[in-house]
Amino acid sequence: MVPDLPESLPVWHLVGGLDPLDSSELRGDEPDDGYPVHLREWIRRDGLTCLKIKLRGNDSEWDYRRLLEVGRISAEEGVDHLTTDFNCTVTEPAYVNDILDHLAREDSSTYDRILYVEQPFPYDLEMHRIPVHSVADRKPLFMDESAHDWKHVRLGRELGWNGVALKTCKTQTGALLSLCWAKAHGMSLMVQDLTNPMLAQIPHALLGHHAGTIMGVESNGMQFYPEASIREARVHPGLYQRREGRLDLSTIRGPGFGYRMEEIDRL
Template identity: 65%
Template sequence: MAWPTRVPTYLTYERPWMNHDLSAYLTPAADAPAASFRGKYPADFFRQPVETNLLAWHLVGGLDFLTVAEAGAARLTDGHPTSLDEWVERDGLKALKVKLRGNDAAWDFDRLQAVAAVGLPRGVELFTADFNCTVTDPAYVNAVLDRVKAALPELWSRLSYVEQPFPYELEAHRIDVHSVSDRCPLFLDESAHDWRLVRLGRELGWTGVALKTCKTQTGALLSLCWARAHGMQLMVQDLTNPMLAQLTHLLLAAHTPTIAGVETNGMQFYPAASAPEAMVHPDAYRRRHGRVGCASLRGPGFGYRLAEIDRPLPLLRAVAPG
């Protein structure tokens, strides 16, 4: 049988392209007898059908201006939004990820309240709270969540999950986090660079996993499969992906049954960096109506369509030996 030699990458994550099933790479948790990887391939855990029109999550940094008035004289005039209210209105944003301090509960609550005050009247529907790996006691997170639930019920009803409050060195900090995940879905991020750590996280009470292509494509896929087999929730998050990195990022999200869309913030931090790629894949680099798209990806590999992208590359310089 002659196999085609130019196929999309995601079609190769099954037989006959893979030499082994997932049982060669993954081991189920001891307390999950129904989980099995025998005869299973990554494609068995992908979203069906693939979703190429994705809800876009915007990152709200701890130092970001929330309103034009707050920005004041610091407001930029480069044609791009400076403050959160401008971003929400221009891009039609529906989902916000809020960076918190994790060492100042009053500030964290006030920040969530302030972001909600900007987002909710403008149509934002979903929020997440990212405590940024700085918390060491679950009681801290519980107290913030309980205060939000009591004082900000609309925000509470739209809080999708809490992200990585605790140190990312999971093996060194084996904190029981069941009390947090009993309140709100709790997602591993920095810790989840290996499926074995996802397994440990589940034992400690984590209920979800944030996947990132920067942790390697293979690592992300193995974590995806292990997590899905054990009933954990999934998200695909950004590390400010520009240029071609954004395309592999969105492809992972398109194939992953995330709880809601994909985090994508490259257009916040260097919007002009991907201009050549955006000429071919416009929906991948500009959020419209709160969404991004990757339907333009097609052909072999990751579907980059490199021949159509006018990306000038620096010339190689000859280096004299010695």
């Protein structure tokens, strides 16, 4: 039995490494296009409760300071969940462990908000067979770039990874195969975004529902090029505008993926 589609899903916002966090970091050359230009504005406009923090992975002082800064804003603005993305640049588990342990000692509130850690290590697991059990013992450790093939997921589990991030842009079939293998072997799941605009947003959100993720779905198309999806947003407004920290799936219905193509003036 396929479960009924929920009305909405929690949605994650991407905090880029160069993104200003509040008005004190603005330089004066930000676009004046009606969209938020710093993190606090995004949180308040979209009611965000989940933030994915991009880190460098090769500068531990910068990474730790960034976590403290975003953690402070999260506490002040009522954000519940964080995740860290070290960008596949880390080569030693101790790098991540030291940051997490330092954070647990000095800012336990931010540490507790971290729901999982996204792929810190190089994506080619065959070439970089790094045992990562010590990181996974601290926080759920999710494969991302390495998870495009279920055989890589199998190798990752042997090395200590205990979660898988799925992306529909790497093909629906690949995502489903990785999902099935991961679920069969007790691994947690997440659905993440490489910026899905227009119709691509719909199967992305649907996978987030059906996969049974650790917490909703990441969706950042409305951050990077919101105008690209204006036509689709007229039919599915809640899929292209994050409100109260969620995506609204209630307009998805009908055959196929529930696109409602006949109502979208795309051609």
